[in-house]
Amino acid sequence: MQPKKFSIGIDIGGTNTTSGIVNRHGEILVEEHIKTADYATPAHFVKAIKACLESHINHFGRDEIKGIGAGAPNANYYTGEIQPAPNLPWKEVIPLRQLLEDAFDLPATITNDANASAIGEMTYGAAKGMKNFIMITLGTGLGSGFVANGQLIYGHDGFAGELGHVIAVRDGRLCNCGRRGCLERYSSATGIVLTAHEMLEASTEDESTMPENWLLPIYKGGAEITSSGIHKAALEGDPTATAIFDFTGRILGQTLADAVAYTSPQAIILFGGLAKAGDFILEPTKKYMEENLLSIYKNKIDIIPSGLSERDAAILGAAALAWE
Amino acid sequence: MQPKKFSIGIDIGGTNTTSGIVNRHGEILVEEHIKTADYATPAHFVKAIKACLESHINHFGRDEIKGIGAGAPNANYYTGEIQPAPNLPWKEVIPLRQLLEDAFDLPATITNDANASAIGEMTYGAAKGMKNFIMITLGTGLGSGFVANGQLIYGHDGFAGELGHVIAVRDGRLCNCGRRGCLERYSSATGIVLTAHEMLEASTEDESTMPENWLLPIYKGGAEITSSGIHKAALEGDPTATAIFDFTGRILGQTLADAVAYTSPQAIILFGGLAKAGDFILEPTKKYMEENLLSIYKNKIDIIPSGLSERDAAILGAAALAWE
Known part of the structure; x- marks a missing residue:
C-alpha cells in the first residue's frame, strides 16, 4: 500500500x-x-x-x-x-x-x-534532522516544546514544556497564572511591553529633545506601546528601545542557560511575533545565555530563528x- | 538463543x-x-x-x-x-x-x-514501570537524571540533566563551577552545611541554655557540622536544625516546581546522603514545591525516596x- x-x-x-x-x-x-x-x-x-x-x-x-x-x-x-x-x-x-x-x-x-x-x-523547518532542540514561541505568551531523543516531551500527563511559567525572576511580576516572576511576563510580546512601560515611566529624560518616533515621545504623547513599536523605535536608533530588548534578552538568556542544563539541546529555535525583531532580541539572548551557561555547554548551542514563515x-x- | x-x-x-x-x-x-x-x-x-x-x-x-x-x-x-x-x-x-x-x-x-x-x-527500584520521572541524588553535590517517554534524556552531547547547576538563587552562593546560586550549593550534603554555618553564625541565641546535642552548642564548641549531624540535631528537637532543613527544602522545592514545568513527571525520586534525613527534608521539599507549582501540576507529583538501598x-x- x-x-x-x-x-x-x-x-x-x-x-x-x-x-x-x-x-x-x-x-x-x-x-x-x-x-x-x-x-x-x-x-x-x-x-x-x-x-x-x-x-x-x-x-x-x-x-x-x-x-x-x-x-x-x-x-x-x-x-x-x-x-x-x-x-x-x-x-x-x-x-x-x-x-x-x-x-x-x-x-x-x-x-x-x-x-x-x-x-x-522538526518535520519541515529549522530543526529538520535534529534530535534534541527547544522550540520557543514568543507570542502574546511564551510557549515551548522540548524535543529529546527525536521525540517531543509530553510528560506524564501531556503538560510538559511550560517554559513560559518557569520562574525567571523570584517574586517578580504578577502573572495571569497567579504566581510571580514567570518568564512570559518578561520575554514575550506582552512582557516586553511591560518592560517598556516600566522603563519609560521611570525615565527622567526630556522627550522634547528626541526624534518623535522614539519611544519616550510616543509614550508621553499617550499612544500605545506595542512589541512591534519597540522594534520600530530600535530601528530608528532609540537607545531606550535597545535597552528594553537588552533587558528582555537578559531574562530570556538567563532562563535559557538553565533550560540547557535540563535537556542539553543542539539548538534553540525562536519563533513568534517578538522573534521578528531579529538581532535586537537574538543578540542579547545569545549573549546572556552564553554568559550564564555552565562551561560544558558554552559555545555549542545555536539560537536560531524559525525556518518557517509565520503564516x-x-x-x-x-x-x-x-x-x- | x-x-x-x-x-x-x-x-x-x-x-x-x-x-x-x-x-x-x-x-x-x-x-x-x-x-x-x-x-x-x-x-x-x-x-x-x-x-x-x-x-x-x-x-x-x-x-x-x-x-x-x-x-x-x-x-x-x-x-x-x-x-x-x-x-x-x-x-x-x-x-x-x-x-x-x-x-x-x-x-x-x-x-x-x-x-x-x-x-x-527504573529497572529495579521506585520508578519501576514509570515512563516520566526525575531522579535526584543529594550527595556531596546534586546529581539528576531525567526520564521522558521511558528514555533517559542524554541531550545532544550526552550532558543533559545538570539540575545541580540550575540557578536556584540568582547571584547567590559561589559554586565550584565558577557561577553563583547553583542548586547544589543549597540542596546537597555540602549545601545544607553551608546553610547551617550561615544560620549558626548569625544566631544571637545563648547556646549555654541549650541541650549540648543541638547545633549551636556543637558549633560554638568548635566541632564540625555535617549533614548527618544536622539530621541528628533535628531528631533531638533542635529548632535550628529544623529551620536549616526547611530552608534547604524551600530552595529545592522551588527549583523542582520549575523542573516539573519542563518535563511534567509522574514522580521525583530522592536519593543520596541528604535524602536519608527522611521527612525532615521530604516534607519541606514537598510543601514548597506544591506552593510554587503552576496549577495544572498541583497535587499530582509524588516526591518519594529511592526504592534501592544506598549500598x-x-x-x-x-x-x-x-x-x-
Whole structure:
C-alpha cells in the first residue's frame, strides 16, 4: 500500500482558526480561515471547519488523507481534550479529538500550539534532522516544546514544556497564572511591553529633545506601546528601545542557560511575533545565555530563528502531527 | 538463543570503586571494592577491576554475561569518555568505555552516576514501570537524571540533566563551577552545611541554655557540622536544625516546581546522603514545591525516596545500563 499523500492541519487560535491540506513536502495546498469566536459551541465550530474543507477533501480524495492534526491552546496530546483556556471563547473542557474524528471520520491528533510548532519545525523547518532542540514561541505568551531523543516531551500527563511559567525572576511580576516572576511576563510580546512601560515611566529624560518616533515621545504623547513599536523605535536608533530588548534578552538568556542544563539541546529555535525583531532580541539572548551557561555547554548551542514563515508554521506544525 | 543472565556493574566514585555481577532480578551476586586513588593511571585502575572480577566471570560463565555498565562522575554516554572530573585522581579525558571493552572483551556502556541511578531506579527500584520521572541524588553535590517517554534524556552531547547547576538563587552562593546560586550549593550534603554555618553564625541565641546535642552548642564548641549531624540535631528537637532543613527544602522545592514545568513527571525520586534525613527534608521539599507549582501540576507529583538501598543502588544502576 502506498503511503497516503496528504494530511489536514488545523491551527486554533483565540481569534482565528486556520485549516488546510498539506502534502509530505510541507506544501500547503489549500487553506481556509474562520473566526474562532463566531461559534457558540465547540461542536458548531468543528462543523464549520468541516464545511470549509469538505469539497477540498473530496477533490484530493478522502482515501489519500492520513489524518488530522490540530494545535490549540491547552490541548492535551494524551487525553485529546482542550483544558479550559483563557484565550478561547468556550470555557469548558473540550473533547476536540473526538469531535474531529466524529465529524471527519479520520484519525485525529491534537497538542498545544507550541508543541505543534516544534513538530512542524522538526518535520519541515529549522530543526529538520535534529534530535534534541527547544522550540520557543514568543507570542502574546511564551510557549515551548522540548524535543529529546527525536521525540517531543509530553510528560506524564501531556503538560510538559511550560517554559513560559518557569520562574525567571523570584517574586517578580504578577502573572495571569497567579504566581510571580514567570518568564512570559518578561520575554514575550506582552512582557516586553511591560518592560517598556516600566522603563519609560521611570525615565527622567526630556522627550522634547528626541526624534518623535522614539519611544519616550510616543509614550508621553499617550499612544500605545506595542512589541512591534519597540522594534520600530530600535530601528530608528532609540537607545531606550535597545535597552528594553537588552533587558528582555537578559531574562530570556538567563532562563535559557538553565533550560540547557535540563535537556542539553543542539539548538534553540525562536519563533513568534517578538522573534521578528531579529538581532535586537537574538543578540542579547545569545549573549546572556552564553554568559550564564555552565562551561560544558558554552559555545555549542545555536539560537536560531524559525525556518518557517509565520503564516505557514502553525498549520504545518498541526499537519505534521498527523504524519507521526 | 536464551537471553544472557548476568551483567557487570561498576560504580566509580572519587574514593571507592565497587564492581559486581548482577542478575536480571537485580540481585547482586558478587561485589568487589577497590580504592580509586590507589592507581596511577586509568589503565592500571581498569586492570585492577578486572583482576577482582576475573574468577567470578569464569565461575558464572563468560558467555552468560551481557556486558558491562559503568557509572562515573562526568562520564559521557555518547563518547564513552570521562571528561576531566574534579573528584577523580586522573585529570585527563579518560576513554573508559574503550579501556573496559579492551580489558574484558565485553561490550561496555558508561554514563554519569546520576543517570546510572535513574536507570537503576527504573529497572529495579521506585520508578519501576514509570515512563516520566526525575531522579535526584543529594550527595556531596546534586546529581539528576531525567526520564521522558521511558528514555533517559542524554541531550545532544550526552550532558543533559545538570539540575545541580540550575540557578536556584540568582547571584547567590559561589559554586565550584565558577557561577553563583547553583542548586547544589543549597540542596546537597555540602549545601545544607553551608546553610547551617550561615544560620549558626548569625544566631544571637545563648547556646549555654541549650541541650549540648543541638547545633549551636556543637558549633560554638568548635566541632564540625555535617549533614548527618544536622539530621541528628533535628531528631533531638533542635529548632535550628529544623529551620536549616526547611530552608534547604524551600530552595529545592522551588527549583523542582520549575523542573516539573519542563518535563511534567509522574514522580521525583530522592536519593543520596541528604535524602536519608527522611521527612525532615521530604516534607519541606514537598510543601514548597506544591506552593510554587503552576496549577495544572498541583497535587499530582509524588516526591518519594529511592526504592534501592544506598549500598546497592549505584552498582545496580550501572549494571542496568548493560541490559539496555
